[in-house]
Amino acid sequence: xxxxxxxxxxxxxxxxxxxxxxxxxxxxxxxxxxxxxxxxxxxxxxxxxxxxxxxxxxxxxxxxxxxxxxxxxxxxxxxxxxxxxxxxxxxxxxxxxxxxxxxxxxxxxxxxxxxxxxxxxxxxxxxxxxxxxxxxxxxxxxxxxxxxxxxxxxxxxxxxxxxxxxxxxxxxxxxxxxxxxxxxxxxxxxxxxxxxxxxxxxxxxxxxxxxxxxxxxxxxxxxxxxxxxxxxxxxxxxxxxxxxxxxxxxxxxxxxxxxxxxxxxxxxxxxxxxxxxxxxxxxxxxxxxxxxxxxxxxxxxxxxxxxxxxxxxxxxxxxxxxxxxxxxxxxxxxxxxxxxxxxxxxxxxxxxxxxxxxxxxxxxxxxxxxxxxxxxxxxxxxxxxxxxxxxxxxxxxxxxxxxxx
Amino acid sequence: xxxxxxxxxxxxxxxxxxxxxxxxxxxxxxxxxxxxxxxxxxxxxxxxxxxxxxxxxxxxxxxxxxxxxxxxxxxxxxxxxxxxxxxxxxxxxxxxxxxxxxxxxxxxxxxxxxxxxxxxxxxxxxxxxxxxxxxxxxxxxxxxxxxxxxxxxxxxxxxxxxxxxxxxxxxxxxxxxxxxxxxxxxxxxxxxxxxxxxxxxxxxxxxxxxxxxxxxxxxxxxxxxxxxxxxxxxxxxxxxxxxxxxxxxxxxxxxxxxxxxxxxxxxxxxxxxxxxxxxxxxxxxxxxxxxxxxxxxxxxxxxxxxxxxxxxxxxxxxxxxxxxxxxxxxxxxxxxxxxxxxxxxxxxxxxxxxxxxxxxxxxxxxxxxxxxxxxxxxxxxxxxxxxxxxxxxxxxxxxxxxxxxxxxxxxxxxxxxxxxxxxxxxxxxxxxxxxxxxxxxxxxxxxxxxxxxxxxxxxxxxxxxxxxxxxxxxxxxxxx
Numbered sequence: 001x002x003x004x005x006x007x008x009x010x011x012x013x014x015x016x017x018x019x020x021x022x023x024x025x026x027x028x029x030x031x032x033x034x035x036x037x038x039x040x041x042x043x044x045x046x047x048x049x050x051x052x053x054x055x056x057x058x059x060x061x062x063x064x065x066x067x068x069x070x071x072x073x074x075x076x077x078x079x080x081x082x083x084x085x086x087x088x089x090x091x092x093x094x095x096x097x098x099x100x101x102x103x104x105x106x107x108x109x110x111x112x113x114x115x116x117x118x119x120x121x122x123x124x125x126x127x128x129x130x131x132x133x134x135x136x137x138x139x140x141x142x143x144x145x146x147x148x149x150x151x152x153x154x155x156x157x158x159x160x161x162x163x164x165x166x167x168x169x170x171x172x173x174x175x176x177x178x179x180x181x182x183x184x185x186x187x188x189x190x191x192x193x194x195x196x197x198x199x200x201x202x203x204x205x206x207x208x209x210x211x212x213x214x215x216x217x218x219x220x221x222x223x224x225x226x227x228x229x230x231x232x233x234x235x236x237x238x239x240x241x242x243x244x245x246x247x248x249x250x251x252x253x254x255x256x257x258x259x260x261x262x263x264x265x266x267x268x269x270x271x272x273x274x275x276x277x278x279x280x281x282x283x284x285x286x287x288x289x290x291x292x293x294x295x296x297x298x299x300x301x302x303x304x305x306x307x308x309x310x311x312x313x314x315x316x317x318x319x320x321x322x323x324x325x326x327x328x329x330x331x332x333x334x335x336x337x338x339x340x341x342x343x344x345x346x347x348x349x350x351x352x353x354x355x356x357x358x359x360x361x362x363x364x365x366x367x368x369x370x371x372x373x374x375x376x377x378x379x380x381x382x383x384x385x386x387x388x389x390x391x392x393x394x395x396x397x398x399x400x401x402x403x404x405x
Numbered sequence: 406x407x408x409x410x411x412x413x414x415x416x417x418x419x420x421x422x423x424x425x426x427x428x429x430x431x432x433x434x435x436x437x438x439x440x441x442x443x444x445x446x447x448x449x450x451x452x453x454x455x456x457x458x459x460x461x462x463x464x465x466x467x468x469x470x471x472x473x474x475x476x477x478x479x480x481x482x483x484x485x486x487x488x489x490x491x492x493x494x495x496x497x498x499x500x501x502x503x504x505x506x507x508x509x510x511x512x513x514x515x516x517x518x519x520x521x522x523x524x525x526x527x528x529x530x531x532x533x534x535x536x537x538x539x540x541x542x543x544x545x546x547x548x549x550x551x552x553x554x555x556x557x558x559x560x561x562x563x564x565x566x567x568x569x570x571x572x573x574x575x576x577x578x579x580x581x582x583x584x585x586x587x588x589x590x591x592x593x594x595x596x597x598x599x600x601x602x603x604x605x606x607x608x609x610x611x612x613x614x615x616x617x618x619x620x621x622x623x624x625x626x627x628x629x630x631x632x633x634x635x636x637x638x639x640x641x642x643x644x645x646x647x648x649x650x651x652x653x654x655x656x657x658x659x660x661x662x663x664x665x666x667x668x669x670x671x672x673x674x675x676x677x678x679x680x681x682x683x684x685x686x687x688x689x690x691x692x693x694x695x696x697x698x699x700x701x702x703x704x705x706x707x708x709x710x711x712x713x714x715x716x717x718x719x720x721x722x723x724x725x726x727x728x729x730x731x732x733x734x735x736x737x738x739x740x741x742x743x744x745x746x747x748x749x750x751x752x753x754x755x756x757x758x759x760x761x762x763x764x765x766x767x768x769x770x771x772x773x774x775x776x777x778x779x780x781x782x783x784x785x786x787x788x789x790x791x792x793x794x795x796x797x798x799x800x801x802x803x804x805x806x807x808x809x810x811x812x813x814x815x816x817x818x819x820x821x822x823x824x825x826x827x828x829x830x831x832x833x834x835x836x837x838x839x840x841x842x843x844x845x846x847x848x849x850x851x852x853x854x855x856x857x858x859x860x861x862x863x864x865x866x867x868x869x870x871x872x873x874x875x876x877x878x879x880x881x882x883x884x885x
Contacts, residue, residue: 351821
């Protein structure tokens with residue numbers, strides 16, 4: 001109940017938007033997620049309550065982008081800072097969604113929400129004020145890459161919401177960066193709607209600092225013949241959850257997901273994915289990697305749902321995990337729920353440590369153990385990192401992962 | 406290869422074990438309370454420790470809630486509407502098989518269970534359980550020569566109370582889960598096996614469970630103890646008559662393997678599954694668990710699950726001893742409106758422990774077939790390995806197949822591999838077989854049999870043949 005009271009004391013009823021009111025009302029019936037629910041069972045309760053403990057902050061501290069704009073034309077948005085967006089070029093246009101469009105879409109989404117599955121979204125939408133919701137409509141082709149930043153401020157709980165409509169035949173590269181600050185909580189919800197024949201390379205890089213927390217939720221709706229490629233990376237968060245829900249509304253769509261989470265110290269990072277096929281000829285290729293070191297805990301739970309209508313679905317899901325310390329732990333649970341009979345579905349999961357034979361081989365060639373481990377790790381990371389758009393030249397993610405503690 | 410004629414014959418038949426034996430039975434009144442438990446205990450002339458065990462379990466059960474996490478839907482069970490003890494009336498003490506009611510012998514004869522002398526040639530010792538009591542155990546003298554104890558659990562309570570007191574409830578404690586607690590409170594009979602140190606059991610042991618009355622539940626309990634360097638292969642079969650009502654079956658099986666011992670436990674479960682509309686059938690809630698206590702001990706579960714309206718069953722291995730081995734081979738077939746939520750748990754506690762899981766699920770008709778498994782590597786399980794493979798086959802577009810593997814590791818120096826796939830009978834293969842003159846149903850039968858080959862290879866010979874027949878029979882009419 002505390003969190004609801006906190007929102008209410010922070011803002012009087014009159015200042016709440018309609019969506020905030022609806023979501024608050026929904027939250028009231030279960031102010032906290034049910035710890036017995038499969039999606040929350042392994043989540044660290046004290047870390048979650050710590051997440052909610054920070055005071056609600058609607059205004060951000062001045063944000064400095066982690067690297068300057070270079071010559072390559074990149075369109076950059078910072079959620080909470082851009083007021084009016086209207087980019088109309090020869091080949092493409094990027095416009096802000098009108099208040100009505102936003103309201104209508106979010107309301108429709110909320111109506112499908114389930115209490116435990118979408119608790120993070122309900123919290124996010126209860127907290128997000130008008131300024132912190134960015135809605136974009138992207139149309140056209142040959143669009144320069146887009147970067148969208150969402151960041152937290154120290155000692156506070158921030159909520160940011162992003163809604164993106166990708167119009168028909170549109171093709172875009174988009175990188176979303178969530179930056180945590182020391183002692184901060186960030187609630188980020190993203191709603192993606194891919195119309196027919198559109199395609200997106202979507203990158204999500206969530207990079208925390210000491211004791212930062214993140215609840216990151218991603219809801220994707222894919223219409224016919226759309227292609228959604230997601231590369232994601234989560235690291236350096238005391239507590240982070242990445243919840244992905246993808247719905248292929250009429251099948252005939254393609255989804256590729258490559259995600260990775262890295263936990264050290266006593267961090268807990270979890271990824272939950274739910275992919276629903278509501279039409280025939282759907283395609284999914286998903287790989288999720290976790291690496292857990294020190295006393296940390298990495299969790300992956302992925303479900304693939306293939307109802308009767310989704311004949312000829314081809315879905316595969318792989319969970320690969322590296323456990324590097326005696327005190328760390330990994331939980332993984334890939335699931336298949338299938339009713340259609342003419343489908344190809346498979347999943348796999350492995351948990352192990354670095355391959356000893358490979359290490360030995362490298363050491364006999366004069367490479368030190370540390371170097372050899374780094375080489376192995378870099379090949380493990382590279383598969384995911386190379387899938388994240390834009391970031392690769394500028395962020396030097398590999399170096400960050402290998403050399404930072 | 407499946408004998409073609411045999412498959413044809415079997416396919417034509419409906420559930421052939423659905424007959425009822427007309428025999429006078431002694432039943433107690435419906436309902437469950439402390440008095441009933443005391444009455445059961447009194448009827449079985451049990452020592453006090455067992456009555457205390459039952460009452461304690463009952464108290465725990467009353468505080469527990471029926472689990473709802475399984476992917477199963479069934480109407481609520483009224484636990485007060487069940488008869489907890491039902492036994493065929495017969496002479497007090499039976500010294501030889503000749504004194505067993507001929508009707509009972511005939512029943513088991515019909516089921517193909519070799520109880521009578523001339524059938525003993527098959528070299529399988531059988532403990533036959535009819536409703537709540539054990540009717541007969543064959544080959545006892547021969548087994549006793551080797552020091553093997555094989556008898557009903559009621560007899561073991563009387564003659565080997567020390568072993569029962571020492572081991573009962575040590576693998577599956579009374580408070581383990583809702584159905585185990587219920588079983589601990591009201592269990593009526595079951596089998597007891599004790600293999601002494603260094604003995605390899607000279608023949609396969611077998612229990613055959615038969616539910617005969619429609620309103621009594623069956624709650625049997627099996628306890629197998631394999632001392633150091635011993636080994637045993639145990640088979641279990643079950644059938645029930647066709648009734649329009651649902652009958653509850655909640656069993657507990659406990660296995661204990663000490664140093665270098667090995668236990669192989671095979672089940673062919675063919676309880677009545679209900680009719681095509683899902684009316685009737687057995688609700689099968691079973692807790693099976695083995696404890697590999699000793700070093701290099703091995704427990705292997707193999708099961709063919711074809712019957713029951715509802716199956717809720719997770720034969721598990723607790724791998725405590727260094728280098729102990731757990732295995733699970735399963736074929737679960739569901740048809741019509743059957744629902745199965747089955748799988749295994751491999752808990753690696755000791756170092757260098759190994760486990761293998763091979764699960765094959767076949768869902769046809771409107772059925773629901775879920776694999777649910779847990780593989781856990783504890784902090785001390787260094788150098789341990791697990792390999793799991795779960796394949797599902799869907800026949801028809803109304804059936805569902807789910808896979809829920811839970812994998813947890815706290816030990817970096819261990820390896821877990823899991824893979825699962827879902828497919829249907831390939832049209833190319835069907836076409837190939839048909840073009841060689843093999844009829845459609847036979848071709849399907851062959852392919853299903855091939856799909857399950859990995860598991861059938863693990864079954865004792867007699868069971869493997871029976872399993873093949875069973876699958877063909879169960880798939881009748883669901884293909885094409």
